Amino acid sequence: MNDLEIKVIDNGVVAPKGFKANGFKEDKYGVALILSEKEAVAAGVFTTNKVYAHPVKLSKEILKNNEKIRAIVANSGNANCFTKDGMEDAKEMIKETARLLNIPENQVLIASTGVIGRKMPMDIIKDRLKKTYDILTKENNNLNSAKAIMTTDAFPKTTAVEFEVNGKKVRVGGIAKGAGMIAPNMLHATMLCFITTDIEINRDELTESLQNAVDESFNSAVVDGDMSTNDTVFVLANGESGVNYKDCKETFDKAIAYVCRELAKMIVSDGEGATKFMEVLVRGAKTKEDAKKASMSVVRSLLVKTALFGSDPNWGRIVAAVGYSGAEMDMNKIDVLIGDFKEEVYLVKDGEQIADEGTAELIKAEEIMKNEKIKIIVDLKLGNEENTSYGCDLGYEYVRINSEYTT
Known part of the structure; x- marks a missing residue:
């Protein structure tokens, strides 16, 4: 990354000191465990969908009533949402996890992902949990953890960073899953993300830092515009680095924001059936x-997403999405550019179409649109605020995957 203070490293959630993790998946059911060797400060943000899974409700209660957490347990294959006895199943998962790890039940957070409205197959989940615990006692494996929570994901998502403070290293690592039903709005995002860090920090500080990072990453990412019932981000901080947050606030905030942003970009790149990634920067706005x-309106637009799929530099769809976003704009001032992260070309400048039929700009834009990663820049020229959102294209494969999801 550009910030010389922060270095990208391997091993995801087990990169920070004092954390163990592993996972086991067979067929569509998997379980991941993340364990802090000592009590950790915890924070979480969740979906704002009014239909929410039992693990979401239970984990909210646990975080509200307990300052310290030791473990996270997560399963794939079943969302445990809108099901009879779902809360009892979630509590049973926590109880069994606490028993295996020999820790208090109120120090275990839980998350689930998978099909909504189907009862949890507890015999299968308990089997996967026991197998995960057995391999956790033998080794740490960040990749197994990331793979265990995958559903329609094409690849596991993980990253980690480190920086130094007075000769001591601070690390932040994470894993995530998600490919469809991604349009999170986690205020206090199916998309799951679990972050570990060895910083010393109190809960209020950790909560604020996480929320700011989520706002700039997961809450600015859209695959299909559907908000899941299970979206969850957890962070555990165990203080093992010996470095206090107050001594490195700005750098730590950058580090956790980087981890969240990279995982969000991986999720969007892995959108169900996606072939292209788009980054949309809206600058020159009057307010944040x-x-x-405006940026979220562009990445949400089905017309923009299908144009991206067809490699069509249809700037009209972009400005239309900005126009109905609710953001203040003047169509006679706006600039629109398209690039491939190496070069950019104007489609619209000062409200005037530049990339007209047969122009060099349109020919260049058509070539750029053939790339797998596209950057769209919209300059409103009304102020100094900006925001970047992330999205993907929408094609035939998305329909196939989601039409066959429960069959």
């Missing part, structure tokens, strides 16, 4: 809220 409204 306007910048976010």
Whole structure:
């Protein structure tokens, strides 16, 4: 990354000191365990969908009533949402996890992902949990953890970073899953993300740092516009680095934001059936809220997403999405550019179409649109605020995957 203070490293959630993790998956059911060797400060953010899974409700209660957490247990294959006896099943998962790890039940957080409205197959989940515990006692394996929570994901998602403070290393690592039903709005995002860090920090500080990171990453990412019932981000901080947050606030905030942003970009790149990734920067807005409204409107637009799939530099769809976003704009001032992260070309400048039929700009834009990663820049020229959102294209494969999801 560009910030010389922070270095990208391997091993994801087990990169920070004092954390163990592993996972086991067979067929569509998997379980991942993340364990802090000592009590850790915890924070979480969750879906704002009014239909929410039992693990979401239970984990909220646990975080509210307990300052310290030791473990996270997560399963794939079943969302444990809108099901009879789902809360009892979630509590049973926590109880069994606590028993295996020999820790208090109120120090275990839980998350689930998979099909909504189907009862948890507890015999299968307990089997996967026991197998995960057995291999956890023998080794740490970050990749197994990331793979165990995958559903329609094409690849596991993990990253980690480190920086130094007075000769001591601070690390932040994470794993995530998600490919469809991604349009999170986690205020206090199916998409799961689990982060570990060895910083010394109190809960209020950790919560604020996490929320800011989530706002700039997962809450600015869209695959299909559907908000899941299970979206969850957890972070555990065990203090094992010996470095206090107050001594490195700015750098730590950058580090956790980087981890969240990279995982969010991986999720969007792995959108169900996606062939292309888009990064949309809206700058020159009067307010941050306007910048976010406009950038999110573009990545949400089905017409923009299908144009991306067809390699069509249809700037009209982009400006239309900005226009109905609710952000303040003047169509006679706006600039629109398309690039491939190496070069950019104007489609619209000062409200005037530049990339007209047969122009060099349109020919260049058509070539750029053939790339797998596209950057769209919209300059509103009304102020100094900006926001970047992340999205993907929408094609035939998305329909196939989701039409066959429960069959």
